[in-house]
Amino acid sequence: MKLLENLIERIVQRTNINLREQSFDVGPYIRDLIEPEKFLKFYAFYGVTQHHPLNLEFVGSSLSGSYFMGNCRTHRAVLYKTDVRGDELKRRGDHLRAGGFDIVLESDEQIRISNSFLVKNLVHNFSHDPESAEEFFIRDSVSLHHANIHGAPTAGAFLGPLATVDLTTVYDAIIGSFAYVNAGEVDHQRVEPGTVWIEQRDVFRFLYRYPPEVLQKYVRYEAGQPPQGILPEFMDAHEEEFQRLFDVVDLEFDGNVPEDASLDRYAVVKPRTTIGRNVLISQRAYLQNSTLGDGANAQENCFLIDAQLAGRNVMAHGAKVIGARLGEGVFVGFNSFLRGSVEAPLRIGDGSIVLPHTIVDLAERVEIPDHHLVWGYITRPGDLETHCMALEALSAVDGEVVRGNMHFNGSGAAFVEGFRARVEHILEANGAFFDGHNQRGHAQEHRNISFNTIRPYLEGERQGIFPTMVITP
Amino acid sequence: MKLLENLIERIVQRTNINLREQSFDVGPYIRDLIEPEKFLKFYAFYGVTQHHPLNLEFVGSSLSGSYFMGNCRTHRAVLYKTDVRGDELKRRGDHLRAGGFDIVLESDEQIRISNSFLVKNLVHNFSHDPESAEEFFIRDSVSLHHANIHGAPTAGAFLGPLATVDLTTVYDAIIGSFAYVNAGEVDHQRVEPGTVWIEQRDVFRFLYRYPPEVLQKYVRYEAGQPPQGILPEFMDAHEEEFQRLFDVVDLEFDGNVPEDASLDRYAVVKPRTTIGRNVLISQRAYLQNSTLGDGANAQENCFLIDAQLAGRNVMAHGAKVIGARLGEGVFVGFNSFLRGSVEAPLRIGDGSIVLPHTIVDLAERVEIPDHHLVWGYITRPGDLETHCMALEALSAVDGEVVRGNMHFNGSGAAFVEGFRARVEHILEANGAFFDGHNQRGHAQEHRNISFNTIRPYLEGERQGIFPTMVITP
Structure with missing residues (x-):
């Protein structure tokens, strides 16, 4: 494993150079994180369809368990069980409009990952950075x-476990575990664990921070160890059921998938699951005793257990919904964890927005009314006072609002409108509005993916490193 | 499947241009030979090890079910369930000595397959053509x-079913079904079905031809249909057991494989099979209630059922041995079919050579003595008179020998020596003589192959065509 060891040291050095102002050493976090045999054990794979531009280049990388779709290059990278979905990349000639500029693309957009170490990450979507x-x-x-x-x-x-950077260019920064940042550009900063920061400069800023004792309970970790706490443990408990998907070459789902919906072959589907029309179920989603109404989606690493989705729902990457009933158009953001039960069910009304990185873990029944915004940590109805607000009320805000650990400042209308437009765009991209002819999206275009598997050298100096590959149409 | 249909027509045209002097049209043989859905069903795959130069390039081809190892390019080719094993290719700087010339290689040798349609073929080994x-x-x-x-x-x-061209460059020629040609160079000829032709120009010529009624029984076919008769039917009867190997990602053999032997993960191994030291068992070999003594090998598409191999045996590509006991060093050539039974067992003595394309299908017990040559069609002891000869006796020949349908002319000593040297070389290449340090061969180097799988586009214009891939170390 000489080359792989060298590669990891190279990544440590390159990252540390960037983080030198903060005297941060990533070495202890990654050096012994993955057991050597695991680099050999899991195949990586990539998807080919007629709908997505294909341009893959893997050079000097370790890619165990990772998945690629669309244009992507990895050069000297370690991507462990990471999902790189590049099916929304811009094409040559497309326009990117930002800050008054209208940028015309000179070439097809490409994801390029180099000198980096990503573990079980989700990398997706096109660059919003002009x-x-x-x-x-x-x-x-x-x-x-x-x-x-x-x-x-x-x-x-450096991104800690369960951190999300969303539409945010990050330079030389440390994003703490379970922090969510959607703030345009972040550089030379350290974002504390459990921060939810949504900002559009000069327009609004939303800031929430988890209490340390809650974070400790849900997401905690030590350098060189996998994360601990309720969220990672919940995922680990289901890991074995995913392994079955990787053990066989072809897998048939014996339920009904409407002809305009797609169920990824690498999703776990347990009994009593119903899939509506125009539904997208992505890789590594986990569905059990749940209903996805027309136009709903369950993105990568989502869990839906005993969950009823009325339709046109977005379950963003890593969202987990258990024992809950969600109304039409409800959005659940990245890595949110919503857990009700028969004794303490969760209801969320039509059109409500659950912000990314929200934890609703119920001891009592809770109902979120229609068209409300939810954030932070909720365990009982009383928590709604400080963690929930009507979208209409927020839209009327122009100034400061403080609710518990949440500080909002600026234009509530811009915040709400931004979210609504985004939900609409996500549904559109995912094919939720397909009418049989127009508004085709991922739900329709992911139906016939050809999966190719790749493995590293199994012995010798290159052990754990994948061959060099260039794959084009 | 527009592109695939065009590709097949292109191959028809290119091949027909070459065969125009013989007014031969390959179109009816391949146009509807493979059902369209089968082009989508089976993954192709390639092997990566630290021991073999890796340089694969697949362009505009359909490769369903095919396997590649070593340097190989396919450009606009249809390779259906074909096995291309390039693990003995020459390297840059190697010498090829032929006809008084000493040729130094300018670059690593490469297999290049273009504008061709191969079905369940075995392509192997380096070019002997200077x-x-x-x-x-x-x-x-x-x-x-x-x-x-x-x-x-x-x-x-054009090669018919079960034809073999061995160390023979073929230009613009038709090789009939079950014909074996080992004759240096063949051009603008038509070799009749069931011909066994071994010739070293100006040194010797061996010629045997199967009676038409025997061929009819064992290998017959019509344009556009898979071959019929005992040989293809025997293989087809076991096809399903191979499918199991392709249905799962990893496969563990629960018997014992010595640490200097290799058992390919795509071989079928049924109960009561014993694998000796330095044994090589290649892809798509089928073993059942059989013993492979030290240094024996079972190459691609071999069957060993109720067979005992004493050791250092070569089972060349496609050899089938059932109900037989083979002495030390016995060689069984390409596509031979040796079938004894409890009532009519077959014994072959030490050092004997079963020529390629020999059929021994017993109604009574038969014993081939030590150090004998066997060819043609044998069903009872009386057939040995016209189909068997002591190697020593043949070595003494300098001129003509006629036995039944067999005509030999020239130096028997050169013929026998040539075969013996070749068997020795094959054993050496396969690692039969490995002593724990030196004389490493395939048996040792194929132990840790990394298998990567590839599939074609599943829909649209490119349906059935594989993406373009370039794979290097």
Whole structure:
């Protein structure tokens, strides 16, 4: 494993150079994190369809268990069980409009991951950074378990477990565990664990911070160890059921998938699950005794257990919904954890928005009314006072609102409108509005993916490193 | 499937141009041979090890069910369940000595298959053609079920089912079904079905031809249909047991494989099979209630059922041995079919050579003595008179020998020596003589192959065509 060891040391050095102002050493976090035999055990794979531009290049990388779709290059990277879905990348000639500029793409956009170590990450979507329209790059970075790098480049970063950077370009920054950042550009900063930060400069800022004792209970970790706490333990408990999907070459689902919906072959589907029309179920989603109404989606790493989704629901990457009934159009953000039960069910009314990284873990029945915003940590009805607000009320805000640990400042209308537009865009991209002819999206285009598997060298100096591959149409 | 249909028509045209002098149309043989859905059903795959140069390039091809190892390019080819094993290709700087010339290789040798349609073929080994030392090419050719293209380039050829061209460059020629040709160079000829032709120009010529009624019984076919008769039916009867190997990702053999032997993960191993030291068992071999003594090998598409191999035995590609006991060093050539039973067992003495394409299908017990040559068609002891000869007696021949349908002319000593040297070389290449340190061969180097799987586009214009791939170390 000489080359792989060298590769990891190279990534440590490159990332540390970027983080030198903060005297941060990523070495202890990644050096012995993955047991050597695990680098050999899991195949990586990539998907081929007629709908997505294909341009893959893997050079000097370790990719065990990772998945690729669309244009992507990995150069000297360790991607462990990471999901890189590049099926919304911009094409040559597309326009990116930002800050008054209208940028015309010179070439098809590409995801480029170099000198980086990502563990069980989700990398998705096109670069919203107008400074890098053709390249969604991740370089000189370390990103730990279940982090999401979404919609913008990252360089010189350390992301803790379950962190999400969303539409946020990150330079030389440390994003703490379970922190969610959607703030355009972040550089040379340290974002504390459990921070939820949504900002549009000069327009609004939403800030919430989890109490340390809650974080300790749900997400905690030590350097060099996998994360602990209720969230990672919940995922680990289901890990074995995913392994079955990887043990066989072909897998048939014996339930009904409407002809305009798609169920990824790498999703776990347990009994009593119903799939509506125009539904998208992505890789590594887990469904059990749940209903997905028409146009709903369950993105990568989602769990739906005893959950009823009325339709046109977005379950963003890593969202988990257990023992809950969600009304029409309810959005559940990244890595949110909503857990009700028969004794303490959760209801969420039509059109409500559950912000990313929200934890609703019920001891008593809770009902979120229609068209409300939810954030933070909720265990009983009384928590709604400080963690829930009508979208209409928020839209009327122009100034400051403080509720418990939440501080909002600026235009509530812009915040609400931004979210609503985004939910609409996600549904559109996912094919929720397909009418049999128009508004085709992922739900329709992911139906016939051809999966190719790749493995590393199994012995010798290159052990654990994958061969060099260039794959084009 | 527009592109695939065009590709097949292109191959028909290119091959027909080469065969125009013989007014041969390959179209009816391949146009509807493979059901369209089968082009989508079976993954192709390639093997990666630290021991073999890796340089694969697949362009505009359909490769369903095919396997690749070593340097190989396919450009606009249809390879259906074909096995291309390039693990003995020459390297840059190697010498090829032929006809008084000493050729130094300018580059690593590569197998290049273009504008060709191969079905369940076995392509193996390096080019013995001094005119094409760096390229083992197959172009503008059609080669049907279970044919072997071994050790030399082929262009403008049609090979019938179970035909073998061995160390023979073929230009613009038709090789009939179950014909075996080992004759240096063959061009603008038609070799009749069931011919066994071994010739070293100006030194010796061995010629045998199967009676038409025997061929009719064992191998017959019609254009556009899979072959019929005892040999293809025997293979088809076991096809389903191979499917199991392709249904799962990893497969563990629960018997004992010595640490200097290798058992390919795509071989079928049924109960009561014993594997000796330095044994090589290749892909798509089938073993049942059999013993492989030290240094024996079972190459691609071999069957060993109720067979005892004393050791250092070569079971060449496609050899089938049932109900038989083989002495030390017995060689069984390509596509031979040796079938004894409890009532009519077959014994073959030490050091005997079963020529390629021999059929021994017993109604009574038969014993081949030590150090004998066997050919043609044998069903009872009386057949040995015309189909068997002591190697010593043949070595003494310098002139003509006629036995039944067999005509030999020339130096018997050169013929026997040539075969013996070749058997020795095959054992050496396969690692039969490995002493724990030296004389490493395939048996040792195939132990840790990393298998990567590839599939074609599943829909649209490119349906059935594989993406373009370039794979290097």
